[in-house]
Amino acid sequence: MNQPKYKTWVRSKALITFSVLTVISVLLSLLSFISVLFLIFIIPTLLFGYILLIVGVTGWRLSEIGGDYQNKIHQLIASKVEGNRILDIGCGSGHLLAIIAKQNPESELVGIDFWGDNWEYSKELCINNFRAENITNKVEFRKETASNLPDDLGMFDCIVSCMTFHEVQDVNDKTISIEVALRHLKKGGRFIFLDLFQDPKYYPERKKIDKVIASQNGRVTERKSLSEVIQLPFPLKHKKVLGYAEIITGRMAD
Numbered sequence: 001m002n003q004p005k006y007k008t009w010v011r012s013k014a015l016i017t018f019s020v021l022t023v024i025s026v027l028l029s030l031l032s033f034i035s036v037l038f039l040i041f042i043i044p045t046l047l048f049g050y051i052l053l054i055v056g057v058t059g060w061r062l063s064e065i066g067g068d069y070q071n072k073i074h075q076l077i078a079s080k081v082e083g084n085r086i087l088d089i090g091c092g093s094g095h096l097l098a099i100i101a102k103q104n105p106e107s108e109l110v111g112i113d114f115w116g117d118n119w120e121y122s123k124e125l126c127i128n129n130f131r132a133e134n135i136t137n138k139v140e141f142r143k144e145t146a147s148n149l150p151d152d153l154g155m156f157d158c159i160v161s162c163m164t165f166h167e168v169q170d171v172n173d174k175t176i177s178i179e180v181a182l183r184h185l186k187k188g189g190r191f192i193f194l195d196l197f198q199d200p201k202y203y204p205e206r207k208k209i210d211k212v213i214a215s216q217n218g219r220v221t222e223r224k225s226l227s228e229v230i231q232l233p234f235p236l237k238h239k240k241v242l243g244y245a246e247i248i249t250g251r252m253a254d
């Protein structure tokens with residue numbers, strides 16, 4: 001039988017690249033072991049080895065066999081979902097939407113994603129995963145960019161987004177996608193956004209997030225570091241992994 005394929009956020013391209021770089025630098029270090037060149041090659045060996053360790057163990061932790069943390073994060077978001085018409089911005093492989101669908105088989109779901117070359121997710125993967133899971137909800141997957149959602153998506157009771165806004169490359173200001181999302185929420189509608197909101201690289205002005213939400217008549221009802229809600233083991237707590245992740249929940253004015 002067809003099995004769903006929910007790949008982790010760790011791209012195999014990254015694993016392969018750092019494995020190759022580590023092997024090459026180890027070989028160069030060994031070949032130059034008794035010369036002064038060893039001191040030059042040992043630095044990249046340690047650096048690439050460390051990055052490979054972080055990337056590799058992150059992939060394992062996120063997967064089912066290493067603690068299932070990606071699923072735990074999706075379950076956390078899904079547990080806060082309300083209403084009948086739900087949008088997932090940056091739906092990836094459709095995993096979060098599949099959980100929401102199973103929670104409420106009557107709900108109507110829309111998943112949008114840009115599905116660029118940088119990721120190993122696709123619209124076909126989402127459709128196949130929903131088929132493999134025998135999900136019967138009304139669902140639509142569309143290729144769109146989070147920074148410019150079309151009006152014909154319509155209005156939603158609830159919008160979720162997980163680890164996507166900081167990935168949107170067509171805008172420098174990552175809060176633009178938040179503003180665009182909120183325009184598609186009904187009055188009283190709920191939003192649950194998880195992203196690297198505490199990372200100054202992506203969100204240099206933290207107050208801007210609240211300003212943007214308020215400008216759309218939204219209100220933050222809960223804001224927590226991911227590590228406060230889920231105990232993150234090494235290396236998920238690392239600043240370059242999920243150390244800056246925060247979950248922001250809120251509601252639009254009635």
Ligand SMILES: C[S@@+](CC[C@H](N)C(=O)[O-])C[C@H]1O[C@@H](n2cnc3c(N)ncnc32)[C@H](O)[C@@H]1O
Nearest residue numbers: 090091092113114115145146162163164167168
């Ligand atoms: C870390 S993955 C998260 C995927 C999914 N939300 C999840 O939790 O499994 C980031 C996602 O952002 C999507 N993405 C990148 N740029 C985007 C854009 N401009 N608009 C919508 N999605 C985008 C990628 O295709 C990828 O699926």
